[in-house]
Amino acid sequence: MSFEHRALQLDRVSKHYGEVRALEDVSFELRKGEFLTMLGPSGSGKTTTLRVIAGFVEPSSGALLIDGRDMTGVPPQRRNIGMMFQDYALFPHMTVLENVAYPLETRGVKRSERESRAREMLGIVGLADFAKRFPKQMSGGQQQRVALARALVFHPDIVLLDEPMAALDKKLRGQMQIEIMHIARKVGATVVSVTHDQEEALVMSDRIAIFRAGRLAQIGTPQELYTRPNSEFVADFIGEANLLRGTARREAGTCRLEGPGWRAILPADDPRAPAKTAAVTVVLRPEVIALAAEGERPANALTGTIEDRIYLGVEFRLIVRLADGSAVQVRSRDLARISALAQGDAVTLCWRDEDFVVIPG
Amino acid sequence: MTLSSPAIPRGPTLVERLPRGSALLVPALLFLLLFYVYPLAQLIGASLPGGSGKNYALIFSRPVFLRVIAETFRVSLVVMAVTVLVAFPYAYAMANAGRRALLFLTIALLIPFWVSLLLRSFSWIVLLQNTGLVNQVLLGLGLIEKPLKLIRTETGVILGMVHVLLPYAVLPLYSVMKKIDMRLMEASSICGASWFHGFRRVYLPMALPGVMAAAILTFTLALGFYITPALLGSPRDMMIAQMIAGQFSEQLNFGLGAALAVVLMGLTALAFALFGLGRVLLARRAAA
Numbered sequence A: 001m002s003f004e005h006r007a008l009q010l011d012r013v014s015k016h017y018g019e020v021r022a023l024e025d026v027s028f029e030l031r032k033g034e035f036l037t038m039l040g041p042s043g044s045g046k047t048t049t050l051r052v053i054a055g056f057v058e059p060s061s062g063a064l065l066i067d068g069r070d071m072t073g074v075p076p077q078r079r080n081i082g083m084m085f086q087d088y089a090l091f092p093h094m095t096v097l098e099n100v101a102y103p104l105e106t107r108g109v110k111r112s113e114r115e116s117r118a119r120e121m122l123g124i125v126g127l128a129d130f131a132k133r134f135p136k137q138m139s140g141g142q143q144q145r146v147a148l149a150r151a152l153v154f155h156p157d158i159v160l161l162d163e164p165m166a167a168l169d170k171k172l173r174g175q176m177q178i179e180i181m182h183i184a185r186k187v188g189a190t191v192v193s194v195t196h197d198q199e200e201a202l203v204m205s206d207r208i209a210i211f212r213a214g215r216l217a218q219i220g221t222p223q224e225l226y227t228r229p230n231s232e233f234v235a236d237f238i239g240e241a242n243l244l245r246g247t248a249r250r251e252a253g254t255c256r257l258e259g260p261g262w263r264a265i266l267p268a269d270d271p272r273a274p275a276k277t278a279a280v281t282v283v284l285r286p287e288v289i290a291l292a293a294e295g296e297r298p299a300n301a302l303t304g305t306i307e308d309r310i311y312l313g314v315e316f317r318l319i320v321r322l323a324d325g326s327a328v329q330v331r332s333r334d335l336a337r338i339s340a341l342a343q344g345d346a347v348t349l350c351w352r353d354e355d356f357v358v359i360p361g
Numbered sequence B: 001m002t003l004s005s006p007a008i009p010r011g012p013t014l015v016e017r018l019p020r021g022s023a024l025l026v027p028a029l030l031f032l033l034l035f036y037v038y039p040l041a042q043l044i045g046a047s048l049p050g051g052s053g054k055n056y057a058l059i060f061s062r063p064v065f066l067r068v069i070a071e072t073f074r075v076s077l078v079v080m081a082v083t084v085l086v087a088f089p090y091a092y093a094m095a096n097a098g099r100r101a102l103l104f105l106t107i108a109l110l111i112p113f114w115v116s117l118l119l120r121s122f123s124w125i126v127l128l129q130n131t132g133l134v135n136q137v138l139l140g141l142g143l144i145e146k147p148l149k150l151i152r153t154e155t156g157v158i159l160g161m162v163h164v165l166l167p168y169a170v171l172p173l174y175s176v177m178k179k180i181d182m183r184l185m186e187a188s189s190i191c192g193a194s195w196f197h198g199f200r201r202v203y204l205p206m207a208l209p210g211v212m213a214a215a216i217l218t219f220t221l222a223l224g225f226y227i228t229p230a231l232l233g234s235p236r237d238m239m240i241a242q243m244i245a246g247q248f249s250e251q252l253n254f255g256l257g258a259a260l261a262v263v264l265m266g267l268t269a270l271a272f273a274l275f276g277l278g279r280v281l282l283a284r285r286a287a288a
Helices: A046-054 A096-106 A111-124 A140-152 A170-186 A198-204 A222-227 A232-237 A335-339 B022-047 B054-061 B063-095 B099-114 B117-128 B133-140 B154-177 B183-190 B195-223 B227-232 B240-249 B254-287
Strands: A008-017 A020-030 A035-039 A061-066 A081-084 A158-162 A191-195 A207-212 A215-220 A242-251 A254-259 A262-267 A278-284 A301-311 A316-321 A327-332 A346-350 A357-360
Touching: A008 A046, A020 A046, A020 A061, A020 A215, A035 A046, A035 A170, A035 A198, A046 A081, A046 A158, A046 A191, A046 A207, A081 A140, A081 B183, A096 A111, A096 A140, A096 B195, A111 A140, A140 A158, A140 A170, A170 A198, A191 A198, A207 A222, A207 A232, A215 A222, A215 A232, A232 A242, A232 A278, A232 A357, A242 A327, A254 A278, A301 A327, A316 A335, A316 A346, B022 B254, B054 B063, B054 B254, B063 B099, B063 B154, B063 B195, B063 B240, B063 B254, B099 B154, B117 B133, B117 B154, B117 B227, B154 B195, B154 B227, B183 B195, B195 B254, B227 B240, B240 B254
Parallel strands: A035 A191, A035 A207, A081 A158, A158 A191
Antiparallel strands: A008 A020, A008 A061, A207 A215, A242 A254, A242 A278, A254 A262, A262 A301, A278 A357, A301 A316, A301 A346, A316 A327
């Protein structure tokens, strides 16, 4: 593999506060222009990682490289990083123009030039007419654009977004998600964002890093995380997942997976098949499950009784109770057949070989 | 509904127009009226014997009075500047301290505050005299060869006054500083600003209302100081309050003493007005 410059590189970064391990062995890399979202529950280490990148937190061990340069001991003001804070942290005593021009002011750019560059940036975020206002005279959405302009105006190597949508109402969120993504792409920024909102992560990111208890659980494109989660935690965190527990056994050139009320078969050479008998959890997304045809005995199947049948316009949501009492969620557009079913009916459900994930344990 | 001559709507009476709860102010107003406004009127009356302004004419024509007034203002300005400069880092430390450190800093600030002013001024004499702790330490370290003259000097007066006034400057500064969001300083540094640049452009402007409040409080309090300059200063360091006391207790010239007191009050009011004007201008510039 040829040597390629990474915009950002974390190499086994850990942060300990006494006995508390806020961050443990976190490693990942970012290409130039990539949009990464760090996703996880609160206290999972995503915010600490952001603050390590910004330079507000010095890691206990491990290395952080920006554009190939080691950042150990480099203070925030010399990292050339732009950051949008959760509540924006705009300077209340400065006008919008002064706020946006501030990073240029600190870099010794002449007044006339920094004002014209700040105005240009305000134009990009759609606030050209608001230069003379003060932050408190603006709405939350407008303040966010000012914060974004301030984070981008000096062409930083990395842009950090700390819970960018947290202070906005739901209606504005969807709009700003798309808009921030477009602006970041337009100026070619490499972005690291933090959120606990999986939808936001899916909408905005090229890749998502999922954090759990101070560790990086999995990193990948939204599709990778959705279709090939490496743990129950990730499967459950991104989208809806049915988790079926059982055992895998090798027999006669195949791998049989079985649990209470369900079974599945994998070819022996499938990478998902465990090498020997083991406990497994199968991840099934609600939309990959279908009703089996009348009289059919599918290879991958589960049987149970219908507990609830909810009509949602374009689809039905079925809740099927298995023999061991666990419930499976199904989303199906097979409206005609499901309409004919009633609560308490026994059903056989099936799914395609390629549509399920096997997780050890 | 009856048709009668249209009733003239009766406006609310004066009492009805007062904001609710105004009655609660009555005790305080009575107290002020009886023990402040009335004696003040008496004082002004006493300064104008038979309606003649001769006492004021005397004050503004005799260099000794003008010199003491000018000295009082100069010393008060120096005391104000030193107090605010010392108080600023102290208040900053308090605003950014953890709970235990804050408790310690608060106690350290307020314990002297609870000790009588007289006692504190005497303590300074003990510390500053030729055989006092400060001189003995400096002599012992070989930094000086003979004792420094610290007491009965302006330096002594300023030292004592700064000490007394420190809490009056720290507390208003602290109350403003603890509301300053320190994430703004993080934002400043990630924007590329050195600590000093951020302090000058972000922190200081936001702390300015506290600085103004501390300055006006220490300055106006310093103008009226009596015990500290009397104990720690020489007769040349006399401030206007000492002169007023002298007129009442030694010269028994009540009229002149009263006139000096009215002049001090007038000048203090003027200082207040100037500070107030400064604040308004500052606020207007910020809002422009």
